[in-house]
Amino acid sequence: MVFFLATTVTLSAQQISSPDENLTLEFELQENGVPAYQLTYKGREVIKPSSLGLELKDDEVSLVDGFSIADTVTSSFDETWEPVWGEEKEIRNQYNELEVILNQNDTDRSIVLRFRLFNDGLGFRYEFPQQENLGHFIISDEKTQFAMTGDHTAFWIPGDYDTQEYDYMESRLSEIRQHMENAVTENLSQTSFSPTGVQTSLMMKSDDGLYINLHEAALIDYSAMHLDLDDENMIFESWLTPDVKGNKAYMIAPSNTPWRTVIVSDDAREILASKMTYNLNDPIAIDDASWIKPIKYVGVWWEMITGKSSWNYTDEYSAVKLGETDFEAATPNDTHGATTENVKKYIDFASEHGFDGVLVEGWNIGWEDWFGNSKDYVFDFVTPYPDFDLEEIQKYAEGKNVKMIMHHETSSSVRNYERHLDTAYQFMKKYGYDAVKSGYVGDILPRGDNHYSQWIVNHYQYAIEKAADYEIMVNAHEAVRPTGIGRTWPNLISNESARGQEYQAFGGSKPNHVTVLPFTRLIGGPMDYTPGIFEMDISKLNPNNDSHVNSTIANQLALYVTLYSPLQMAADLPENYMRFMDAFQFIKDVGVDWDESIYLEAEPGDYVTVARKEKGTNDWFVGNVNGETPRTSKISFDFLEKGKTYVATIYSDAKDAHYKDNPQAYKIRKVVVNNRSELSQRSVPGGGYAISILEAEKSETRGIKKL
Template structure:
């Protein structure tokens, strides 16, 4: 990542840099205020009558977050909640632009004001110190705790984090439950804010006055994931995912927590076109990662998901050498960069769910020749995408991790899909003594540590990681750009297991919720529109194409059987040409949970692509093509819902094609079917 411009040096101290800490009895500030660069957000940090640290936020003169408390409860001492006073503050500002090696957009602007507020408890609490850093952008705010080195407090054993968010007005929330056995793989709920229980983040809210909020976290490192728990009314409090060891987090001082973030916008587009979490992560630590190229891939996967093939060895085994070569041939013919193969390794036989100790990540089963397959792929300019299903047994995976990544590099495999299929408390981690293990929650501190260990080890061998059943994305792809994608939501596979299992509004909701955290390997491209037993998807054929524009990932799958892909040559033509890496991305039409239409510019050409997805309500849209370059005429190749198309009947297969010339500022009428979508390529003429 390359720093392009610095107007004010980042973190340059301004007003009160290095403010000395006064002794008790000396006059100290009763409150600290700060604003976003354009002045629209005003932060106030103070203490209440019980000397509890609080923060509040106004936007354009209107209260957005009421007085909300800060602090920690501990398992082994007095809590860090009361008895505080402000003893000083420091301010800074930054205005920079940095470059992503891959992403929704090439350049990211980071303009913010920063204030660090220093708190100290009184003598009854041993004078412990706690700093809170706030970073205000025009479109959001992030804050984190910074615990300095100090006498009498070497290690913090955190029972829970006491971070509140008092949402000042009512509205609608879009959320999935936190702390559940099936992780994030749920259908999103749409409820009044007051009806939220404990939510996973990101959680998105549309307030009564039209303001849009999305609460999440950034830079989740060596800490437990934050869940968003309603205390009463619209007052929410953080609650950390649990640990088998009692304290939810154990950290030696000094350390910083993850950032707690709120994206803020007037519209749905303002939430989506927002790089808050990325900007709150550290710059690239890996250096040159040009060895990873964004790509599209096919794979031996949908057949197992549907039950046609098996992961286990036997007559129906999916991952055979012969079938893999067939998929490599298809990939080479149609320009796909990779072939994913699941079930290639030992450990799948029998009931593998919850028996991850049996997996080998270096030994192939008898009917899969890893060396021969990777050599065959290399001749075809295709790579094998590795698959490491752990069954949640991270102790077994970590013991083999170095050898596995070294092996994959030797075979020219620079991407691996990992998996953690297990119950919420089913992560089996090393206990510290040889051979001993313990059970951990799927996004507790130990599992957060594990995922970073995988990514860092993979980077040593130039391997990129696409994690399924992951800890949620918090923008760490900026720091570790080999962390290319995650699942972390209810994906396409659910459509194989029941009629309309995901529902037509699932993907238009993902755009404004899960996708705010980062890329998702949703596995689109089921052109047959059929799951197991011919159950239909809640999708038209055009929507399957629109997913490539609505659900971003730098590693996009064409997930159907290759025979089904080949049977739809016009649709396959779009999938082959649509990029997986972008120079710009804009949401040009959409509302939370209803529909989403993007305009994205190819990073490697002057082509633009427009399209997206719809819910169950038919819509007539008029798109304005104001994003195009002036003075150019573009040929628009259109894949859209055919007349009468609907996800509800066999008419879901109806698709229409159109070609027309357009230029900047033209309007483009577009009809979206129930459960429909669209995809358009805009290619400039000479």
């Protein structure tokens, strides 16, 4: 259903409210013709008057002042659309819009500021109509401001042009500067820009209980936005990622910027439930998306991340040239993970336990010197090592009804990847690979460019759209964080683009990290966090690695529900799952695609509890993840269908469990529940619980206690 109404109004009508009238957006021209906006929620100020504008390179008059209002148009829109995959079967897209047409009299230029006000927040962008005096232009700075009303508590990571892989910091806005040095931890590629610069999605909480999230939507043909804080006045200003010349964006009219977004509520659960970011993206661009299938997979990955195995085939060569280095003559190092024999073990495990796919990394030649050498021609994405038999693996996987997942590490040589993309995708289809995990580790080539500049953002988009031509799903790691583009291009089935589980093998992440991610990284789209680690002591896999996974087993199970992704990995080694088969049953049972999602409890940095109904079934799954402080979670099962009886299997922390000292202590119990049932369940530090709730006949409930 779509409803659209547009009316031209008088020039004084520069205010709109959200459909539920809780939010109010007001636009004005300040002194000297500077555009500005402000936002209130239930009568409380969210964004104080904040100026808008764009600095242009080599231009005496930029798009920051000297404007007059030529016209304003208000409109309303209401539709319901169905995503290919998602947390909901249907998404309502309802907003009121204010279009402000501005003329800059001294230059005879015009721009449009478009504001869309949803029940859950505000989206706005700059638009540049076709015109004589604004054709090609370069943006040197975007001057969009977000003026805060106070010294809010923020959950933030450092502003960086090349990585989002940081642990989240929690501090007052005024304290960002003093914590920045500790917040910037080592990464293989990183470029910080300011002692008060942070990344979006930025989550904040005001002292009077407002939850505020700043982000962007529909990042297309533009550079990624960071936020730089004036910590004396508590004003954020947009800070775009530059290219090697320092330019922020190259524009051609007609065009527009991405949407700048403010999601706000007095209930943290509504931040998590917001679909505004998706709604600000264009509808699906793929005519027939029936080939896009959510999947659950295992893979030859964690053993290499922990150092138990290696990506490279041999230790003989310090340098490799594709087409010239003779790998057939090389001595294998006996640690290579992607061997035909080892991969078959994973295929057997996937087949036996009902997993859809197997990911293999390190199968293709070039890993001996893939990183850190400014090497343009790193991989060709089609040539396997001598111990990886592509055809044998293909036949074996097909015989077991398991799909193989390709891995393309680009070493951030984007030109090399683009020159090979068609051949690589054709190769994938030939051998039955319908999904690819791509990676962009290390500094970008061409040298000096950044991971989130306009040109590189366009590369990521090019790879997605090219993959769609071949009906291939993409799971991009180290790429720019998602901004709802999965609505338009749902073959972008997941991303990493944050500090994922792999860092638990690199020294660990904070135990509350997974209670922050849903409020930040997942606002823009699903995350391939790679959950399901059961062996927390990494030294048991690799004696030279003393890292520890800061999580309990119950917490790891809950991640399959709390960290949404239509592409979910059971990341640990098969032998570790065999030790805890009763807990592993939840990973086998849990869905990956949903008809309905209900956020039951939420507080950023402390806890998240979610219930989801599996698509096409009457089965529900609940996940709770907990931060540092032990607590008792209290939830109702009123989301269950009235009159029906269910058996709930509860996987919880044992009484003496603790993420550091006793992470593998858990309890499993079955209870009978209905929509009147309630649960009080304790979660330990770094812990949580997971529940599968399956509809049952009376005969199936005999001997099981009611909750």
